[in-house]
Amino acid sequence: MPAKIDPDQVRRIARLARINLTTDELEQFAGQLSDILNYIDQLSELNTEGVEPTTHPLKISNVFRQDQIGQSLSNEQALANAPRTHGDFFAVPKVLE
Amino acid sequence: MIQKNVTSLGYRPTIGLEIHVELSTASKMFCACPNHFGDPPNTNVCPVCLGMPGVLPTMNRQAYEYAVLMALALNCRIAEFTKWDRKGYYYPDLPKNYQISQYDLPLGSDGYIDLLVNGQTKRIGITRAHLEEDAGKNVHDLPDCTGVDLNRAGVPLLEIVSEPDLNCVEEVMAYARSMRQLVRYLGISQANMQQGHMRFEPNISLWIFDDSEPDGGHYTPIIEVKNLNSFRSLERTVAFEIARQAEEWQADPHGYRMDKMSKQNRGWDDVREVTVYQRHKEEADEYRYFPEPDLLPVEIDDAWLERIKAQLPELPIARYARFREEFGLDEKLTTLLTSERTTADYFEAVIQAGASPRRAANLIQSQGMRLANEKGTDVAELGISPQRLAQLCKLTDDDTVSASAAATIFQAMLESDAPPEKIASERNLMQVSDTSALESIVAQVLADNAKAVADYKSGGKKAKKARSFLLGQVMQKSKGQANPKVVGELIDREVLGQT
Amino acid sequence: MELHRLTIQQLAGELAKGQLSSRQATEHLFQRIERHDPAIHGYLELHQDAALAQADRIDKRRSKGETLGPLAGVPLAIKDNICISHGRTTCASKILGNFQAPYEAHVVQALNAADAVILGKTNLDEFAMGASTENSGFGVTRNPWNLQTVPGGSSGGSAAVVAADLAYAALGSDTGGSIRQPAAFCSVVGLKPTYGRVSRYGLVAFGSSLDQIGPIAKTIPDLALLLNIIAGHDRRDSTSADLEVGDYLANLDKPVKPLRIGVAGEYFQEGLDKEIAQAVRQALDFYASLGAEIVDISMPLNKYALAVYYIVATAEASSNLARYDGVRYGYRDKDPKDYIDMYYTSRAHGFGAEVKRRIMLGTYTLSAGYYDAYYLKALKVRTLIRQDFDKAFEQVDCIAGPVTPTPPFRLGEKIDDPLTLYLSDVYTVMANLTGLPAISIPCGFSSAGLPIGLQLTTKAFSEELLLRIARMFEQATDYHLQKPKLQS
C-alpha cells in the first residue's frame, strides 16, 4: 500500500501539535502513521450519506449551572504546581507582541 | 483624516467589524469563579479555568440567556440546536490551549441593526453572534519573563460579526457605539471600555471602481486589525487603513488587489498612530475545530425563547423614534436622553410624575447631565427622585421659580431631600409676580432712568434696547426674584399706557 | 483463608465481627506489597501514612459503635489517572511527574464517603494509551500469572494488584477496553459502566466521549458493591446521567430467566486465538445449560469499529493533551529559547512515544482538509454501529464474545508495531463507541496457563442485568478462584 504521509507532512502535523521530533522520529512516525491510516481507510467502503454524526453516546441536552459564585483557589494554591512563577503570576519566557 | 466623497476618490471602503463583549454574569462561563475585574492576579481561578487535568466545564445558564437576548435584539435567527466546539491554538493565556466556542452552529445568525448616521437610517447586517470563553492576560512589563494572569480566563464572551456593510469611519463608529449602547440597554454587559469589556477587530478593504472590470471594480486585500480596545483606536485605525490602502493602490494599481494578495493581519501602534504588519502567525488558521465532548448541546424551545423575549426592553432606536414623536424633542436632545436606558427611563418617570417633556428634557440636559458628569455617575443615580424633579419642572413652568433659579434649586436638591418648593422659599428663590410688590420698584426705576424711558417711549431704534435695560434694572433691584414677564407688563403699562 | 485472599464482602464481614482491624488488614497488604510488588510493579505510589491513619480512624469509629460506610476499612487501589488531593497524580507520564491535584475525583470522594482505605496509585499506560502497560513513563507492570507477559492495559497496574492480592479491589478507567482487557489478562472481573453512569470529574481525560471509570475486583458481588458506591449523578460532569441508581447487590444472585444471549459470527473470525474461541464457546454452552437461549446475531460493522475508535479517541486526545505545556503545572524543559520553544521541547521530552503517536494521529485527522474524510466519517459510522447494537438488543438481552483476540502476550512483543497492538482492542472498543456497559469475567486458561476472559454487553444503564448475568456464570464456575503463584 502507498505511504499515506511522508516525513514532511509529519513535520507539519508535529508543528500543529507543538512537539519537536527528531529526524528518526519523523521517519518512524511517517511509516507507522501511514500503516494506521491505511487501516483506517477501510471506512471509505461504507456509505454514510445522510447519516447523522454521533458526538455523544448520550442523547441529552441543556445541562446548565446556575450563575452562582463558588469556591476559587488561593493564589498560592493556583501557583503551587507551576514550573516557574513571578510574584502572583505564572511566568513564561518573554512573549513578544 | 476626514472621509471625502467616496466616488470622487474612486473607491469605497468596505468594512466588517467583529466585536467581543464580556457579559456581566456573576460567575464565569464554565466554572463558578467570580467574573470580576481588578482583583489580584490569579485569585479568581479554580482547577476548571486553570485547565488542570481531569476537570470539566459546566455551562452558565445566565450567560447563555444573555447571549440569546442580544441575538434577539440584533434581529438574529436563533438556533434551536447549538453545540460547543473546541478551537485549538497554543498561547500562554489560553489554559487548555483550546477555546470553547461555537463554530458551525452559532446561537444567532442573519440579523441586522439599524444605525442613525447623519440623520439617515442605515441597516447593517449581522452575520453571526456566538458565545465563547475569554482568555486570560499576558503581562509584558515584567523583567525577563511574561506573566500570565488567568482571572479573566473563562469569562463569558459574546462575539458579534457584522457583514462588510460599513462604508466609512462614521458608520463604523456609529455601529460600534450602537452596540455598546445596546448591550447596556439589555443589561448584559457594563461595556466598560477601561476594563476591556469590549474589543474590536475591523476587517478593512477598499472597493476600487473600475468600469473596465467585469464586476465594475475590485477589492484591495483585506486587512484585519486585532484587539482594539477603545473607540479612539478603532476610529484612528479605520481612518489610517483607508488612507494607507488608497495609497498602496495608487502606487500599484494592478498588483494591490485581493485576488493577488492574501489577507493580512496588522496591529495598531497607539504611540505612532499607524498600523503595522504582523507576521502571519504560524498556522494561525489551523484551529482544528471539533465538537466539545465535555459539554452537551443546547436546544431552545418556544417556551424558553418566549421567556427570554419577554425580557427585551424597548430598544434604543425605537425609543428614539418614540421620544421624538411623543415628546416633540429635537434630534440632539432625544439622542442625549436615549443614550442610556437609565436616563431614558428616568426621563419618562419624570414625565409620568407630571412634568412637561420639554422642561424635563431641558433640566435633565442642562443640569442633570452636567452634574452627573461631574460626579461620574448617571442622571438617574443623582439621588433626585422623578417626583421631586417633576415638582421642580412644574414650579418652573408656572413661573413660581425662574429658569435660573431652577438651576440653583436642582443643584441644592442633591444635598437636600426637601421638596423643591421648600428649597426655593428657604433660599428666597420664589419669583415675585405680585404686581403691588413690584409696582414701587418699577416706579423707582422709571423715575431714576428718564433717558431710557424717553428712548423707549419714542419707539425709535433704541426702544427695544431701552426696554431691556429698564427690565434688567427692575430684576436687579428685586434680586432676581421678580417674574420678568410681569415686570415687562408693568413697564409697558407705565411707559406706553398699555395694559 | 489467608487474609489477603478475602473478597471485599468477606473482609467487611470479618471487620464487622471485630475479629480483625482495618489496621491489620492494611498493614498486611503493605507487607505483601513490599514483598511482591517489586517484581510486578503494579503501584506507582503508596499512600502508607494516609492509609494507616484512615484505617485507625475507621477502627476507632467502629469501636465506638458508629455507623460506618459499606467499604469501612477496606484497602483499595486507584489508577493513577484519577485525581486524589494528596500525593501525586501522574498518569504515568513524565509531563505530570510532580503534579499534585488540589481537588479530588468524584469517585474518590465517593470511596471516602464509604469509609474505604486507599493504598496508593497504580501503574498504567501513559495517559491510559495502550493495551499492555508497557507505555508507562515509570516502568512496565508485569502480569502476576507470568512475569514475562504483559498484564494488559491501560489499567494494567489495577488489574495486576487485584490479581496478586495486593489490593482488595481497584478502580480503573476504560476508553477502549482499558478495564476489561487487563481484567481478562489477569483473571479478575472488570466492569466498564454505561457512559454517564459514573462521573468523570477528576479522571484525567483521554477520549472524553469514550472514557468511563469502573471497578476491577475479585468477584461480581464486589464489583456490584463498588458500582453502588461510585455510580450516580454529579453536577460537575455535564455528561453524567441524572438517573436513578439501583442497588446492584440486591438481586445479584437471582438468575436471569428467560435469558437470550446474542453471539455474532463476526467475533469468531480470523485473528481470534483458537483457545480463546474455544473457551468462549464453552462459556456459551454453559449458559445454554443454565437455560439461556443462544441467538445468532449479525454485527456487520464490527470490523470497522477499531478504525472509528482510533480516529475518535486520538482526535479527542490530541485536544485533551494540548494543556500539557509546562505553563501552569507539569514538566517544562530547561531553558527554552523562547515561549514557543517552551511548548515544543517540553512536549517533546515530557510525552512518551505512544502518546506522541496518538497526538499526531488525532491532530492529523482534525487538520484542514482531513476532517470530513476521517473525523466526520468516523462519527457517522459511530452512529451506524450504535444502530447495529440497538437492533441486536431487540432480539437479545445480552451480547457475549471474547474480550481479547489473544492471551497475554510477551513483554516487548508488540512494542514496535503499534497497529498490531491496536488490534488487541478489537473486541472492546464497541462498548465505548456506543456507550454501553460491558464486563469481563474469567472463563478459562490457555494451555500455557494464561487467563482468558468472557465479555458480556447489555443495554445502556442496565448494569443490574449485566451483573446478574455475569454472576450466573461465576456462581457455577471456579475460574475466578484460581490464583497466580507468586515467587517472593
Ligand SMILES: [Mg+2]
Ligand atoms: Mg472569537
Ligand SMILES: [Zn+2]
Ligand atoms: Zn474557575
